[in-house]
Amino acid sequence: MTCCAPSAEVATDLQALNAAGPAVDEILFAAKNLGNGLLQTDLSVPSMHCAACMSSIETELAGLENVISARVNLSTKRISVKWTGTEPPPMIRALDALGYPAHLSDELVAGKDKTLSELLLAVAISGFATGNIMLLSVSVWSGAEGATRDLFHWISALIAIPVIVFAGRIYFRSAWNAVRHGRMNMDVPIAIGVSLAYSTSLYETATHGEHAYFDASVSLLFFLLIGRTLDHVMRDKARAAVNGLARLSPRGAVRLTADGGRDYLPLGQIEPGMDLMIAAGDRIPVDATVIEGISELDCSLATGESAARSVSPGADILAGTHNLSGLLVVRAKAAAKDSFLAEMVGLMEAAEQGRGAYRRLADRASAMYSPVVHLTALLSFIGWMFATGDWHHAITVATAVLIITCPCALGLAVPIVQVVAARRLFDNGIMMKDGGALERLAKIDTVVFDKTGTLTNGSPILQPASDVKGEALGIAIALARSSRHPVSRAISKAHGHVSGDVRLQDIREFAGLGVEGLVDGHVWRLGRTSWAASASMPDGPMTGTVLSKNGMAAAAFEFIDVLRWDAVKAVSALGRDGLKMEVLSGDKQAAVAHVASQLSIRDFSAGVLPIDKVNRLQDLAASGARALMVGDGINDAPAMMAAHVSMAPSSAADIGRSAADFIFLHDSLDAVPLAVKVARGAERLIKQNFVMAIGYNLIAVPIAILGHVTPLIAAIAMSGSSLLVIGNAMRLTVHDGWLPGLFKSALRRQKLVEA
Amino acid sequence: METLLYLMPIALLLGGLGLAAFVWALRSGQYEDLDGAAERVLLDD
Numbered sequence: 001m002t003c004c005a006p007s008a009e010v011a012t013d014l015q016a017l018n019a020a021g022p023a024v025d026e027i028l029f030a031a032k033n034l035g036n037g038l039l040q041t042d043l044s045v046p047s048m049h050c051a052a053c054m055s056s057i058e059t060e061l062a063g064l065e066n067v068i069s070a071r072v073n074l075s076t077k078r079i080s081v082k083w084t085g086t087e088p089p090p091m092i093r094a095l096d097a098l099g100y101p102a103h104l105s106d107e108l109v110a111g112k113d114k115t116l117s118e119l120l121l122a123v124a125i126s127g128f129a130t131g132n133i134m135l136l137s138v139s140v141w142s143g144a145e146g147a148t149r150d151l152f153h154w155i156s157a158l159i160a161i162p163v164i165v166f167a168g169r170i171y172f173r174s175a176w177n178a179v180r181h182g183r184m185n186m187d188v189p190i191a192i193g194v195s196l197a198y199s200t201s202l203y204e205t206a207t208h209g210e211h212a213y214f215d216a217s218v219s220l221l222f223f224l225l226i227g228r229t230l231d232h233v234m235r236d237k238a239r240a241a242v243n244g245l246a247r248l249s250p251r252g253a254v255r256l257t258a259d260g261g262r263d264y265l266p267l268g269q270i271e272p273g274m275d276l277m278i279a280a281g282d283r284i285p286v287d288a289t290v291i292e293g294i295s296e297l298d299c300s301l302a303t304g305e306s307a308a309r310s311v312s313p314g315a316d317i318l319a320g321t322h323n324l325s326g327l328l329v330v331r332a333k334a335a336a337k338d339s340f341l342a343e344m345v346g347l348m349e350a351a352e353q354g355r356g357a358y359r360r361l362a363d364r365a366s367a368m369y370s371p372v373v374h375l376t377a378l379l380s381f382i383g384w385m386f387a388t389g390d391w392h393h394a395i396t397v398a399t400a401v402l403i404i405t406c407p408c409a410l411g412l413a414v415p416i417v418q419v420v421a422a423r424r425l426f427d428n429g430i431m432m433k434d435g436g437a438l439e440r441l442a443k444i445d446t447v448v449f450d451k452t453g454t455l456t457n458g459s460p461i462l463q464p465a466s467d468v469k470g471e472a473l474g475i476a477i478a479l480a481r482s483s484r485h486p487v488s489r490a491i492s493k494a495h496g497h498v499s500g501d502v503r504l505q506d507i508r509e510f511a512g513l514g515v516e517g518l519v520d521g522h523v524w525r526l527g528r529t530s531w532a533a534s535a536s537m538p539d540g541p542m543t544g545t546v547l548s549k550n551g552m553a554a555a556a557f558e559f560i561d562v563l564r565w566d567a568v569k570a571v572s573a574l575g576r577d578g579l580k581m582e583v584l585s586g587d588k589q590a591a592v593a594h595v596a597s598q599l600s601i602r603d604f605s606a607g608v609l610p611i612d613k614v615n616r617l618q619d620l621a622a623s624g625a626r627a628l629m630v631g632d633g634i635n636d637a638p639a640m641m642a643a644h645v646s647m648a649p650s651s652a653a654d655i656g657r658s659a660a661d662f663i664f665l666h667d668s669l670d671a672v673p674l675a676v677k678v679a680r681g682a683e684r685l686i687k688q689n690f691v692m693a694i695g696y697n698l699i700a701v702p703i704a705i706l707g708h709v710t711p712l713i714a715a716i717a718m719s720g721s722s723l724l725v726i727g728n729a730m731r732l733t734v735h736d737g738w739l740p741g742l743f744k745s746a747l748r749r750q751k752l753v754e755a
Numbered sequence: 756m757e758t759l760l761y762l763m764p765i766a767l768l769l770g771g772l773g774l775a776a777f778v779w780a781l782r783s784g785q786y787e788d789l790d791g792a793a794e795r796v797l798l799d800d
Contacts, residue, residue: 050794051794051795051797051798054791054794054795054798055798072788072791073787073788073791074788074790074791074794075787075788075789075790075791076788116786117781117786120781120786121778121781124774124777124778124781125774128770128771128773128774131770132766132767132770135766148759151759155763155767159767
């Protein structure tokens with residue numbers, strides 16, 4: 001299993017969630033009924049990624065009672081398990097024991113990707129037709145004449161029909177949509193060019209003409225479909241990876257009924273006034289008031305506060321926060337649709353409308369390009385009509401102009417660069433939602449950071465200065481290992497290599513206070529100072545975490561929310577790129593100021609509410625600045641929609657992840673400068689590609705207008721310019737290690753085989 | 756000229772066979788887990 005280490009960074013985020021795992025009711029609720037008592041559950045396991053992972057997972061799950069079959073899909077990182085019986089098999093616990101944190105997946109396999117199948121089929125059909133028609137065309141170009149030529153043309157026409165109908169449909173549909181709404185896109189000239197080329201060629205064939213453009217119309221569709229399919233696959237892959245991460249809002253909750261019974265209700269059916277039971281490790285489903293129990297809540301994703309908040313009966317809690325230590329009974333204050341989470345969704349929608357639709361580079365280019373092309377074709381038709389009066393020749397020339405100018409290179413110029421860029425980002429653990437985001441990222445001049453979870457790790461780390469030694473340290477570690485509280489986890493993590501030889505008895509965890517245990521008759525407590533060291537002198541510091549022996553403080557621990565390990569480097573790299581930076585956080589003034597000064601960022605605001613974040617970004621946009629928002633919390637999501645472009649770490653709340661344009665998987669904040677660099681490089685290449693495509697047109701169009709273009713010249717010019725554009729796009733990877741990258745993956749595979 | 760009469764149908768048939776094979780592979784779900792298929796060859800069972 002050693003080969004599985006590299007993707008552990010994703011797994012760590014999930015550990016907190018998996019400590020409890022979804023309830024049996026939740027699995028039952030999400031299972032799909034296949035009939036005959038057969039049920040299917042889809043699990044998402046982001047940390048599996050090799051053959052060894054697959055075989056051990058499949059064998060383990062298939063060995064469980066009542067499991068009929070288990071099949072891993074490595075591309076989507078999902079497992080579909082078919083099982084029978086009334087109680088779901090302990091799949092998640094079994095996977096957890098194997099070391100693969102798993103959670104219920106949102107989508108069932110039934111919702112397969114229809115678009116991808118359609119595109120692949122269209123590529124296959126047009127590829128088949130292009131190959132065969134080209135063979136026939138080559139024989140025509142090399143001198144086939146008379147009846148043979150006509151036969152070849154007729155066969156070409158026949159082969160081209162399914163392509164025009166099936167592959168062309170995609171373009172006709174999109175072009176029709178654009179025209180109907182009074183817009184122009186790249187697909188309009190494509191649709192016109194292809195259909196005109198096909199119909200004039202049919203006429204040529206029927207009248208025993210010399211020049212038919214069947215090859216051009218079909219290969220055009222083939223090239224363009226490749227670009228479109230690549231684009232789709234890229235976005236699909238990013239989406240699958242994003243969906244594969246943890247889902248943070250629960251599907252429902254356990255309700256306590258008036259007669260003491262309990263049942264599981266889906267989220268949509270929870271109404272104000274219901275009493276709900278929230279176990280330690282669960283997310284709070286709706287805004288509520290605590291009526292029983294004491295616990296601590298991790299609010300970092302909701303408010304940006306890094307310290308856990310302790311709650312007791314009477315406290316108001318927000319949906320989406322995480323119950324850490326104790327069992328709570330809460331009374332719902334609002335239905336899910338009126339809760340904090342839903343409020344944020346509303347804010348996000350409002351912010352998105354405010355931003356206005358971004359028009360993609362390719363669409364803007366074609367809006368200028370298409371009228372020029374159509375006008376040129378029309379003018380050359382009119383010109384030849386006047387000059388010769390031969391309408392057949394005039395139409396042939398106009399068709400040649402349309403085919404030559406058909407934006408084959410232009411259509412590939414943008415997607416091919418974006419696919420190469422996406423590939424490069426993906427290799428560095430950054431996922432991009434769509435190509436437009438890359439174009440927007442290239443234009444930014446300001447970066448706005450959230451603090452908790454973005455600039456910092458979001459979980460406390462034991463201050464190295466805490467000098468606790470000997471017996472006290474051993475007991476503190478033993479106590480810490482018995483608890484799941486973030487502070488305890490920080491202590492055990494900092495001393496992971498120490499072997500525990502301390503015998504603890506009667507370990508008890510007090511929610512919101514700490515852990516207690518007996519060693520040789522002495523009571524040791526690790527926790528809140530006011531509780532653990534209650535017998536200490538009253539004038540001592542009463543905050544922080546201490547270890548106490550029989551009520552007397554024995555050692556103190558200090559924690560800090562540390563910066564991501566390379567935050568300073570990343571921020572200074574962004575500064576060198578000439579970007580302005582700013583921190584917006586919901587945390588306390590002192591904490592934010594400390595982080596900002598460490599990173600030498602001068603502009604920061606603390607205690608900011610979600611709506612203030614949105615306002616700040618809208619102000620920035622109004623003043624002409626283009627801002628990149630990097631954030632992770634629920635409270636950042638609306639601001640991310642308001643920003644020009646946004647980025648989130650994979651540990652972000654799911655609502656934040658769905659708002660972000662880019663998601664980075666690795667712990668390193670280096671992803672931000674790298675993404676900016678790739679985006680700027682991609683923009684430069686796209687512009688170069690445009691210049692090349694236009695330069696090609698400047699040479700080819702006059703030849704076409706003068707009537708010297710034959711199908712052979714059109715075929716050569718078209719594929720030549722496309723190859724040029726593709727070759728240029730590849731430079732994005734070549735200049736720093738495309739070949740080394742290939743070697744590396746080959747090496748990795750080699751090692752895997754040896755292992 | 757006569758050779759064309761049987762060579763061309765053969766060429767088209769062979770191309771069509773390739774296309775049919777691809778469509779069959781697509782329909783039977785062989786493109787659903789490309790990464791998994793690449794790794795499964797390493798398993799012994």
